[in-house]
Amino acid sequence: MQQTAKTLMVCLFIAALMGSVACSKKNPPPAAYDTNAGQEMEEADLGAGEFRSPAEIDPALAAIFQNILFGFDQYSLTPQARAILDGIGAWMKNNPAKLVLIEGHTDERGTYEYNLALGDRRANSAKTYLTQLGIDAARIYTISYGEERPVAMGSNEAAWAKNRRGEFKIK
Amino acid sequence: MHTPLPQRRVLRMHMRCAAVFITACLIVSHPGTSACAKVYIDINAPSATRVPIIIPPFQNTGSEPDTHKLSTGMASIISADLEFSGLFQIIDPKLLNEAHLRGVTRNEINWDSLSVVGAEAIVTGVFAISGNRINIEMRLFDAVQGRFIMGKKYSGTVPEYRRISHRFANEVFKELTGAPGMFETGIVFVMQTGGNKELYYCDYDGGNQRRLTTLNSLALSPCVSPDGSRVAFTSYRDGNPDLYVMNLAGGRIEKISSKKGINISPDFSPDGGKIALTLSPKDGNSEIFALDVQRRTLERITDHRATDVSPSWSPDGRQMAFVSSRSGNPQIFINTLADRSVRRVTFGRGNYNTSPAWSPRGDRIAYAGLIDGRFNIHTIAPDGSRYRQLTAGQGNNEDPSWSPDGRYITFSSNRTGRKEIYIMRADGTGQKKITVGSGDKTDPAWAPLPGN
Numbered sequence: 001m002q003q004t005a006k007t008l009m010v011c012l013f014i015a016a017l018m019g020s021v022a023c024s025k026k027n028p029p030p031a032a033y034d035t036n037a038g039q040e041m042e043e044a045d046l047g048a049g050e051f052r053s054p055a056e057i058d059p060a061l062a063a064i065f066q067n068i069l070f071g072f073d074q075y076s077l078t079p080q081a082r083a084i085l086d087g088i089g090a091w092m093k094n095n096p097a098k099l100v101l102i103e104g105h106t107d108e109r110g111t112y113e114y115n116l117a118l119g120d121r122r123a124n125s126a127k128t129y130l131t132q133l134g135i136d137a138a139r140i141y142t143i144s145y146g147e148e149r150p151v152a153m154g155s156n157e158a159a160w161a162k163n164r165r166g167e168f169k170i171k
Numbered sequence: 172m173h174t175p176l177p178q179r180r181v182l183r184m185h186m187r188c189a190a191v192f193i194t195a196c197l198i199v200s201h202p203g204t205s206a207c208a209k210v211y212i213d214i215n216a217p218s219a220t221r222v223p224i225i226i227p228p229f230q231n232t233g234s235e236p237d238t239h240k241l242s243t244g245m246a247s248i249i250s251a252d253l254e255f256s257g258l259f260q261i262i263d264p265k266l267l268n269e270a271h272l273r274g275v276t277r278n279e280i281n282w283d284s285l286s287v288v289g290a291e292a293i294v295t296g297v298f299a300i301s302g303n304r305i306n307i308e309m310r311l312f313d314a315v316q317g318r319f320i321m322g323k324k325y326s327g328t329v330p331e332y333r334r335i336s337h338r339f340a341n342e343v344f345k346e347l348t349g350a351p352g353m354f355e356t357g358i359v360f361v362m363q364t365g366g367n368k369e370l371y372y373c374d375y376d377g378g379n380q381r382r383l384t385t386l387n388s389l390a391l392s393p394c395v396s397p398d399g400s401r402v403a404f405t406s407y408r409d410g411n412p413d414l415y416v417m418n419l420a421g422g423r424i425e426k427i428s429s430k431k432g433i434n435i436s437p438d439f440s441p442d443g444g445k446i447a448l449t450l451s452p453k454d455g456n457s458e459i460f461a462l463d464v465q466r467r468t469l470e471r472i473t474d475h476r477a478t479d480v481s482p483s484w485s486p487d488g489r490q491m492a493f494v495s496s497r498s499g500n501p502q503i504f505i506n507t508l509a510d511r512s513v514r515r516v517t518f519g520r521g522n523y524n525t526s527p528a529w530s531p532r533g534d535r536i537a538y539a540g541l542i543d544g545r546f547n548i549h550t551i552a553p554d555g556s557r558y559r560q561l562t563a564g565q566g567n568n569e570d571p572s573w574s575p576d577g578r579y580i581t582f583s584s585n586r587t588g589r590k591e592i593y594i595m596r597a598d599g600t601g602q603k604k605i606t607v608g609s610g611d612k613t614d615p616a617w618a619p620l621p622g623n
Contacts, residue, residue: 041452041469042431044411073500073523075455104455111525111539111569112614113392113436114494114501116412117449117457117480120433124455142455143411144433148368148389 046141051101051169064091065168067151068126069161072107075121077129081166085126088168089133101169102126104144105151107160112146119144126166212258212348221260222347225290225314226250227272228264229307233299239329241298241305245336249294251376252340252354255603256578257596258347262290277312277319285314292320294343305329309339311346321346333378353576357618359383359393359402359419360583360592363610370404372419372618375574375581375594377605383417384424392614394437394446395419397575399619403427403437403446414448416464419618428462436481440488447472447482447491459493459506472506473513483529483536485553492516492527492536492553503527503538505553516555524549526570532577535597537561539569539582548582550597561599568593570614581605581615 054061065088068081077085092100104119123142131137151167152159212222226249228242246264253259264272266288274280275295285293293314298307310322323342325335334355341352356375361368368389373380384390386408393404402417412435414428428434432451439446446464451457459472459482473479477497484491491506498515500522506513516536517524523541530536535550535557546567551558562568566586573580581594587604590611595602606612 041450044409044413044429044431044434046410073496110501110523110541111481111494113449113481114478114525116391116433116435117451117455117478120451120455120457121478122455124451128454142432144455145389148391 046101046143047099047171049171051099051141051171054168054170057170061091061170064088065170067162067165067167070122070164070166072109072160072164073118074164075118075125077125081126082129085129086133089130089135092130092135092139099139099141099171100130101141101143101171103149103167103169104142104146105149105163105165105167106147107163108147108150108155109160110147112148116144116146119146122164122166221258222291223260223262223289224253224292224294225262225264225267225285225288226253226294227267229296229298229309230273230275231299232297233301233306235300235302237300239332241300241329241332245296245298245307245332246294248333248336248376248378249340249343252337252352253343255376255594255596255601256344256352257598257601258344262288275308275310277317280312280317282314282317290314292347294339300329303328305332305335307332307335311343333374337374337376351576353574353578353620355620356399356575357620358572358581358592358594358605358615359395359618360606360612360615361390361393362606362608362612370402370417371612373592373605375579375605375617377592377607380606380608383419383422386424392436393616394439395616395618396439396443397441397619398443401439401443402616402618403439403448405433405435405437414446414462416446427464427467433457438482438484440484441486442488447484449480449482459491472508472511474511481526483527485529486531486533490553492529494525494527501525503536503551516551516553518555520549520558528571528573528580529553530573530577530597531575537571537573537580539571548580548599559599561595561597562602572615572617573597574617575619579617581617583613583615 054065066084068084102123104123106115106118127140127142130140150163152162226246228246231237231242250261254261267284271281271284275297291314293312296309298305307325311320313320327335337354340354344352357372358375359372362371367387370383370390370393372383386406389407391405393402395402402419404415405412406415412433413426414434415424416427417424430450436449437446446462449457450460457478457480459479461470461472475497477495479493479495481494482491489508493504494501495504502524503517504513504515521540521542524538526539528537537550539546540549546569547562548568548571549560566584568582568584570583571580578597583590584593590613591604592606592612592615593602593604
């Protein structure tokens with residue numbers, strides 16, 4: 001008898017639970033997913049004129065605008081990357097008319113779609129750091145090439161390490 | 172109106188009177204008798220018996236010589252199509268005395284010799300060349316009963332012989348299985364050309380390879396609309412990775428998304444009206460959106476600080492598989508569009524699973540997964556059950572894309588040292604390379620036949 005009562009209680013509880021689930025399904029989707037989300041988004045604009053590699057402009061610049069390197073599937077900045085970005089930030093403060101393009105790259109491993117997203121993250125990590133140094137975000141452009149533009153050929157860790165990088169262009 | 176005939180072997184026979192006309196004429200061998208007979212193979216049986224079929228070289232009955240070797244060319248295309256389906260066993264015509272191979276019609280075929288080599292069906296063909304034109308007649312017979320099943324007359328230009336052969340293979344497949352064949356479909360893929368990447372197209376078996384784009388830039392991630400008419404893809408033509416749509420027939424290219432950041436990994440909705448894609452609206456944080464192709468409005472699908480990329484619609488359009496790093500590394504997730512609830516699909520098998528492709532049948536998701544340092548193609552049911560590895564031990568295998576009927580998968584592999592496009596059956600058997608020529612070839616997208 002006691003067992004039956006328990007079972008009944010459990011059944012009622014489950015029924016109540018199912019009722020509440022059924023009700024919650026009727027609610028509209030969360031407002032965060034509004035259909036106008038895209039209207040706030042900026043159109044792509046790399047500006048007029050061509051970004052050039054620092055070494056092409058002046059060999060001395062190549063020492064400042066070194067590639068910053070990342071770990072596998074990582075977009076956080078290493079201490080070495082921060083040190084390079086500190087130098088780039090100082091140069092940008094001294095050259096306020098100059099614009100910088102940060103290219104995000106990955107190694108060949110993984111899907112190129114995921115790598116395009118990862119390269120975008122890497123470029124934006126560097127951009128965020130530069131803005132935190134006080135550089136106007138409008139002077140910093142980003143683009144991701146994913147795994148499409150390797151600097152080192154070969155399928156080994158030495159090549160992969162060089163290819164997981166942020167690369168800088170100036171105009 | 173099904174009138175079962177006496178069962179004489181593993182194949183069941185039905186009567187069926189729905190003749191299919193395309194551009195061809197139907198050949199009626201015995202008017203009023205068995206022109207509509209149909210053999211039936213249960214293609215969904217787990218271990219369906221392969222039907223032994225023989226396709227002798229076609230007979231040139233015209234006055235002009237067969238300089239393009241169409242005689243063996245057409246027979247071998249049809250043989251390869253049927254063999255690849257996994258439902259037919261191709262019997263080598265060389266097993267027969269050449270004199271026994273010349274029969275084309277019911278009265279000419281040497282039925283006894285076919286029974287010796289175990290053929291249960293035979294395709295015969297005759298053709299005549301006249302300049303750049305070709306006339307072809309092809310027939311399918313039940314070799315056990317010596318019965319005419321179906322025949323077609325085709326007329327076209329000589330270079331169309333591949334297409335005509337695929338079309339007749341579709342007819343044979345449909346007659347013997349009841350399901351439409353997909354031997355006239357194609358595959359869009361990316362090929363490295365110098366420092367650039369351009370889109371290319373080929374027949375599903377690699378024939379008729381041709382270039383689609385000359386944007387002198389990086390073209391990536393092609394995806395073909397369900398009606399086979401359009402290709403969506405990413406190009407750096409204007410500097411940024413923007414999204415474009417191109418007509419497959421006319422080649423007209425239109426830019427449809429150029430948001431700041433990435434505009435990548437398109438996937439057409441099952442009704443063709445929307446394209447799911449990946450954008451990075453803020454700080455490089457990629458999210459999945461659905462773009463209404465006509466109205467150009469965007470609907471946000473995911474909202475998470477982790478990387479979300481590579482959407483693939485379920486065939487009913489109610490869910491979307493995608494890649495997310497929200498659990499720490501890339502895994503396959505499913506978003507239920509009605510309430511945006513998200514559940515993880517891949518667990519415990521590798522920490523890098525990407526490129527989901529939802530089967531047109533709905534019951535499986537193919538993806539590329541990294542295990543022991545190699546990428547391979549796997550499938551899993553949407554509820555995470557029925558995991559299966561389809562490729563193994565041969566290089567890296569990535570970018571799976573389903574055929575429109577869900578029976579086959581195309582993918583890229585570097586197993587020969589260079590990245591090439593491959594096709595296989597959905598169970599991983601029958602893997603074969605279809606592309607030729609230098610340049611890495613990647614990211615194949617199976618293209619339905621336009622108009623189907």
